[in-house]
Amino acid sequence: MTTPVISFQDYGFQYMSQAEPTLHHINLDIYPGERVLIAGTSGSGKSTIGNCINGLIPFAYPGKSTGRLLVDGKETQESSIFELSHVVGTVLQDTDGQFIGLTVGEDIAFAPENDCVPQEEMKQLVDQVAGLVDIVHHLEYAPHELSGGQKQRVSLAGVMVEEVKVLLFDEPLANLDPAAGRTTIELIDMVHERTGAAVIIIEHRLEDVLWRRMDRIILMHEGQIIADMPTARLLSGNLLLQHGIREPLYLTALRYAGVEIREALNPEHVDGLQLQQEDKEQVRRWYHSQRVGIRQEQHGQELLQIRDLKFGYTPDTYTLQDVNFTIYKGEMVSIVGRNGAGKSTLAKLICGFEKPVCGTISMEGRDLKGDTIKERAAYIGYVMQNPNQMISKPMIWDEVEMALVQSGMPKEERTRRVEETLKICGLYPFRNWPVSALSFGQKKRVTIASILVQRPQIIILDEPTAGQDYHHYTEIMDFLKELNEKGYTILMITHDMHLMLEYTKRAIVFSDGRMLADNTAAHVLNNPELVQAANLKETSLYTLSLACGIEEPQVFTECFIGYEQKEVR
Amino acid sequence: MAKVAILSYIRRESPVHALTGTTKLIFFLAWSVASMVTYDTRVLLCMLMISAVVFKISRIRIRDISIVLGLAAVFLLLNNLFVYLFAPEYGVELYESRTVLFTIAGPYTVTLQQLFYHLNMTMKVICVVPVALLFIACTDPSEFAASLASIGVSYRIGYSVSLALRYIPDVQREYHNISQAQQARGIDLSGKDKLFTRLKNSVAILLPLILSSLNRIETVSNAMELRGFGKNKKRTWYVKRKMQRNDWLTIGFVAVVLVIDLVVTFWDGSRYFNPFV
Numbered sequence: 001m002t003t004p005v006i007s008f009q010d011y012g013f014q015y016m017s018q019a020e021p022t023l024h025h026i027n028l029d030i031y032p033g034e035r036v037l038i039a040g041t042s043g044s045g046k047s048t049i050g051n052c053i054n055g056l057i058p059f060a061y062p063g064k065s066t067g068r069l070l071v072d073g074k075e076t077q078e079s080s081i082f083e084l085s086h087v088v089g090t091v092l093q094d095t096d097g098q099f100i101g102l103t104v105g106e107d108i109a110f111a112p113e114n115d116c117v118p119q120e121e122m123k124q125l126v127d128q129v130a131g132l133v134d135i136v137h138h139l140e141y142a143p144h145e146l147s148g149g150q151k152q153r154v155s156l157a158g159v160m161v162e163e164v165k166v167l168l169f170d171e172p173l174a175n176l177d178p179a180a181g182r183t184t185i186e187l188i189d190m191v192h193e194r195t196g197a198a199v200i201i202i203e204h205r206l207e208d209v210l211w212r213r214m215d216r217i218i219l220m221h222e223g224q225i226i227a228d229m230p231t232a233r234l235l236s237g238n239l240l241l242q243h244g245i246r247e248p249l250y251l252t253a254l255r256y257a258g259v260e261i262r263e264a265l266n267p268e269h270v271d272g273l274q275l276q277q278e279d280k281e282q283v284r285r286w287y288h289s290q291r292v293g294i295r296q297e298q299h300g301q302e303l304l305q306i307r308d309l310k311f312g313y314t315p316d317t318y319t320l321q322d323v324n325f326t327i328y329k330g331e332m333v334s335i336v337g338r339n340g341a342g343k344s345t346l347a348k349l350i351c352g353f354e355k356p357v358c359g360t361i362s363m364e365g366r367d368l369k370g371d372t373i374k375e376r377a378a379y380i381g382y383v384m385q386n387p388n389q390m391i392s393k394p395m396i397w398d399e400v401e402m403a404l405v406q407s408g409m410p411k412e413e414r415t416r417r418v419e420e421t422l423k424i425c426g427l428y429p430f431r432n433w434p435v436s437a438l439s440f441g442q443k444k445r446v447t448i449a450s451i452l453v454q455r456p457q458i459i460i461l462d463e464p465t466a467g468q469d470y471h472h473y474t475e476i477m478d479f480l481k482e483l484n485e486k487g488y489t490i491l492m493i494t495h496d497m498h499l500m501l502e503y504t505k506r507a508i509v510f511s512d513g514r515m516l517a518d519n520t521a522a523h524v525l526n527n528p529e530l531v532q533a534a535n536l537k538e539t540s541l542y543t544l545s546l547a548c549g550i551e552e553p554q555v556f557t558e559c560f561i562g563y564e565q566k567e568v569r
Numbered sequence: 570m571a572k573v574a575i576l577s578y579i580r581r582e583s584p585v586h587a588l589t590g591t592t593k594l595i596f597f598l599a600w601s602v603a604s605m606v607t608y609d610t611r612v613l614l615c616m617l618m619i620s621a622v623v624f625k626i627s628r629i630r631i632r633d634i635s636i637v638l639g640l641a642a643v644f645l646l647l648n649n650l651f652v653y654l655f656a657p658e659y660g661v662e663l664y665e666s667r668t669v670l671f672t673i674a675g676p677y678t679v680t681l682q683q684l685f686y687h688l689n690m691t692m693k694v695i696c697v698v699p700v701a702l703l704f705i706a707c708t709d710p711s712e713f714a715a716s717l718a719s720i721g722v723s724y725r726i727g728y729s730v731s732l733a734l735r736y737i738p739d740v741q742r743e744y745h746n747i748s749q750a751q752q753a754r755g756i757d758l759s760g761k762d763k764l765f766t767r768l769k770n771s772v773a774i775l776l777p778l779i780l781s782s783l784n785r786i787e788t789v790s791n792a793m794e795l796r797g798f799g800k801n802k803k804r805t806w807y808v809k810r811k812m813q814r815n816d817w818l819t820i821g822f823v824a825v826v827l828v829i830d831l832v833v834t835f836w837d838g839s840r841y842f843n844p845f846v
Contacts, residue, residue: 054795082800090795097788100796101807102711102735109807114797116805126807144738158796353749377753384750388781389743392751392773402773406755450754 003073004029005087005165005198006053010067013048013057022048023223026067032165035192035199037209037231040220041244041469042440046202049220050170052076053200055084072165085111089159089197093171093467095151096143098158104130104146105139108157129157132194133187148339149180156191167191169201173208174467177338177495178537185211204469206240207248207540210268219243235267244471249498250540253560254279256567257286270540275547283548290559300329302364303489304350304458309359311349319345320513323359327458327491332484334492334500334521337510338535343493346510347460352376363457377403381456385463387443390450396422396438397431400450407454417453424486425449426479441472445479458489465496477503497525497539502561509534522561526554579706584815585627586707590716592816597704598720599823604696607834609842610685613692616826624699629706641698648694649687653677660686666845682845689841710734715806724804732789740782748774 008028014021023045030036040046051057052069059081069076072087092098101107105126112122130136133153143151152172159167169188173181189212192199203209206217210231217234219227221243227234234240240247250270251261259279261267266274275283309323320342327333335343348354350361352373361368363379384390393399400421404414422428425445430438435446444464451459464480465473473496481503484490494500500507500521507524509517511534517524524530531538545556580586585593604616631638652659657676660683661667668681708716713734714727756770793799834840 056791056795060791060794081794082797085795085797092788092792092795094788096739097785098792100732100735100789100793102731106711106807110793110798111796113804113807114800116801116803119805119807119809122805122807143735162796348749351749351753353753373749373752374755377755380753382750382753384746386781388784389747389777390750392776402756403754454754 002031004070005032005072006030006200007070008049008052008067009069011052011069012066013052013063014065015048015061015063018063021064021223023052026225028218028225028228030166030198030200032198033192033196035213035215036201036218037206037214037216038200038202038218038220039204039206039240039245041204041471043222044220044243045223046220047170048223050090050168050200050202053166054088054090054168055079055081085164086162087164088166088168089162089164090168090170091152091155091159091172093174095148095155095175098155099143099151102142103139104135104141104154107143107154108139108161110158111162125161126157129161132160132191133157147180148176149183152176152180152184153187156187160191160195163195164197166198166200167195169199169203171203171467172201173203173205177535178208178497179338179532179535181205181208182211182537185209188212204245206245210248213268219245231268232263232266236261236263236265244469246470246498248540249560250544253541253544254283256560256563257283259283270543270547273544273547280548283544284550287545287548287550287556287559290563291555300331303327303329303331304491305360305362305365306350307360307362309346309349309361310357311345311354312357318357318513320349323515325508325515325518327489329457329489330484330487331506332481332490332492332504333506333508334494334504335508335510336493336495336500336524336534336536337516338495341510341534342513343510344462345513347382347462347491347493350460351380351382377454377456379457381451381454381459383444383447383451383459383461383464385466387440387447390447391435391443394434394436396427396433396435396446399435399446400427400453402450403454417455421449421453424452424483439472441468441475444476448479448483452483452488458491459483460491460493462493463496464492464494465499473499495536497537501525501539501557502564509536511535520554520558522554522557526557577706578708578710579629579633580709581628581707583626583628583707585623585703587813587815588707588819589810589812589816590708590712591719592812592819593704593708594716594720595820596823597700599827600700601697603823603827603830604693606840607830608689608693608840609830609834610689610692610844611842612830612833613689613696616696616830617692619826620696620699624703627703627707629703634702634706637702638698641694645691645694649691652690653683653687657683659683663841664843664845668845685844709808711808712810715809718804718806719809725799728798736785736789739785740778743781744774744778747777 008026011023011026012021013023026049038046038049048057051061053071055076057063058065058077071079071084076084099107100110108126108129109122112125117125127136130139133156135150135153135157138146138150146154172184176184185208188199201209214231216228217231218225219234219239226243227239235247235251251267254261259282264274266272304327306323306325309320310318311320312318323346335346337343345354349356352371368376391399393402397418401414401418404417419428422431425448427445427449435443438446465476468476477499480490492504504521507519507521508515509524509530516533517530525536525539526542528538539557541557541560542553545553550556604613607613657678661680663686664682666682670679670681672678710731714724714731717727717730718724751773756773
């Protein structure tokens with residue numbers, strides 16, 4: 001048997017700043033050329049494992065370790081971060097942060113530069129690696145000229161240039177739209193084929209990673225390894241759901257229909273499913289029993305109207321054009337499309353951060369043209385993607401009260417409003433806490449509360465769940481759903497297919513600054529042309545329904561969501 | 570987001586652009602020394618003409634750098650004004666003669682010697698400014714770090730400069746986004762509020778910005794370490810260009826200028842050229 005390239009032996013680790021160990025009794029061997037997925041909720045210790053492998057622990061984050069960790073046969077304690085970087089190449093989650101050079105070429109050359117590789121040789125090396133990941137025509141580009149997927153290619157090239165034995169990816173999909181995520185997984189697959197390096201992916205978006213074969217899944221929970229088994233076996237059990245990881249959608253659908261998930265089903269990939277005749281029959285029966293339950297929604301009053309909107313940062317090119325839609329009172333709508341399709345620009349126009357070239361934005365029939373940002377804030381609330389970019393007061397109460405203080409509202413009225421808002425957001429028990437004591441999801445609530453306190457009629461959220469695991473995702477989304485049920489109108493910019501399907505009835509699709517569709521989420525995701533144009537990804541439900549001989553995948557998807565809302569929640 | 574570039578690299582084809590960063594850095598440093606040392610009007614006049622020629626060759630237009638030029642002019646004016654206010658007779662002392670042109674009030678008399686001193690001082694600045702601006706406008710930022718390292722500055726320092734250049738646009742973009750979102754919460758940064766309120770309000774933007782920048786620094790430094798930054802005493806550079814014939818010619822030229830400058834200036838034991846005695 002070959003020797004493992006990475007070997008944890010009863011390993012434990014405690015960060016210097018923390019009272020409790022983050023990792024307990026880890027026993028894990030990873031062999032050359034393997035493909036391993038490490039899954040787990042945030043705080044499960046999965047990123048810490050990654051940091052142990054690449055040497056950030058203990059060299060950048062000191063702490064106390066027990067047991068042994070061998071990387072390429074060598075105790076990491078006695079190695080150095082530099083030595084380890086020749087064995088393990090790490091692609092960080094934040095590709096912007098990882099992009100060090102001023103251009104693509106320089107960035108790829110960063111590691112060889114530090115190794116004092118002569119320039120001639122270095123240029124050849126860069127060309128060769130850039131060719132491998134297909135970025136060779138962009139060597140002169142600056143980071144801001146690249147798309148998210150392209151930056152990922154550069155990051156990958158930057159570590160591949162070392163001829164490492166292990167490629168470690170820390171949440172590679174977090175900031176990518178669905179199609180770019182899929183391409184990334186394909187890219188990793190290809191690099192694995194060409195280099196033969198072991199691939200370790202740390203990610204909680206299971207279904208997206210499983211787009212290409214993974215040999216094993218390591219499931220982490222509270223600093224321990226709960227499961228270490230072949231993908232098919234793990235998917236067959238209930239372990240994933242129990243530990244806050246979402247299983248692939250098609251498997252959930254099969255479970256709902258009463259089909260038992262077993263290894264013989266080949267559950268790793270929707271295209272490879274080995275469904276028996278009776279399984280298909282079972283799914284069809286379930287589908288017909290659910291079908292009756294679907295009903296059409298009634299529209300409320302018109303709230304926000306966008307007519308012939310056009311906008312460009314420079315006079316001749318338009319970032320957005322021909323945008324027309326109406327949002328009705330009490331709706332929850334998602335705005336989807338690839339990175340750079342104009343979604344965020346639309347939000348900026350609605351909030352008044354930018355001025356349209358032509359066209360109108362009106363609320364309840366009143367044109368907003370003359371209103372300043374501040375005036376619009378009274379009826380339109382905008383929540384940024386990252387709560388850390390919004391929170392500017394140390395205490396929760398002060399943060400939520402801020403907008404009211406600015407508007408010069410009397411103290412009593414303010415107190416009443418803040419209390420009421422905190423209660424709506426479930427933050428009342430924490431009202432005197434410092435913001436720093438909260439989790440990411442709770443901080444998100446604080447930012448939403450700080451907007452709600454102004455009593456806007458419509459709230460726009462930019463990527464409300466980006467980078468969140470299933471648990472936090474559910475927490476945030478259920479809260480938003482609750483708000484929606486209390487009558488708030490919510491507009492969400494997202495590229496999360498699940499979110500769009502499960503929580504919003506309607507989706508408005510953008511591509512290259514134009515509106516492509518305005519329809520139900522299920523309809524959008526079951527229309528292959530739309531899916532492709534907007535860089536979305538058709539859901540696996542679509543494939544599953546076709547495989548079971550159901551001819552209206554869109555209705556099947558609606559059944560699934562209807563069932564989930566009725567029976568599961 | 571509209572981009573306002575006050576002073577940055579301007580990509581053009583010119584003999585000045587074609588020189589390596591190292592050459593330009595050496596030229597700039599030697600030129601600065603030469604003009605700082607001398608008060609000799611003849612030398613300064615020659616250097617001024619050379620500066621103008623170099624500027625012409627670089628194909629950078631005045632309006633590309635008009636904002637900075639304007640600022641430089643204002644500082645130069647202020648500088649002259651204050652020198653005169655505090656030492657109206659300095660020129661007389663230097664040139665050991667006194668030719669009164671007219672009197673303003675009290676001790677403030679305008680003498681030919683003082684005017685001559687101001688002329689020299691101004692010429693010194695005018696010699697350096699175009700060369701300094703050209704250094705920035707014609708050197709690819711990628712080459713900054715490499716050229717600093719090649720004259721013996723530690724590559725860590727050189728790389729900090731280059732990283733700052735890399736992240737300035739990102740931080741600007743983030744500042745813009747945060748400030749818009751905070752404005753939507755009633756934070757007003759326009760001139761309407763009192764100064765104190767405005768300062769207090771700017772904290773609402775700066776605090777999140779600083780926190781997120783600190784985060785970014787952690788990521789970047791991790792990313793750099795993971796790719797071996799700081800491993801060796803030296804490193805090689807992907808973007809560094811080989812010295813060409815023109816580079817050596819330029820360095821030779823500026824060396825000659827510096828030598829002539831020093832010889833002419835100190836020939837008679839004084840830094841000042843004195844036409845009055």
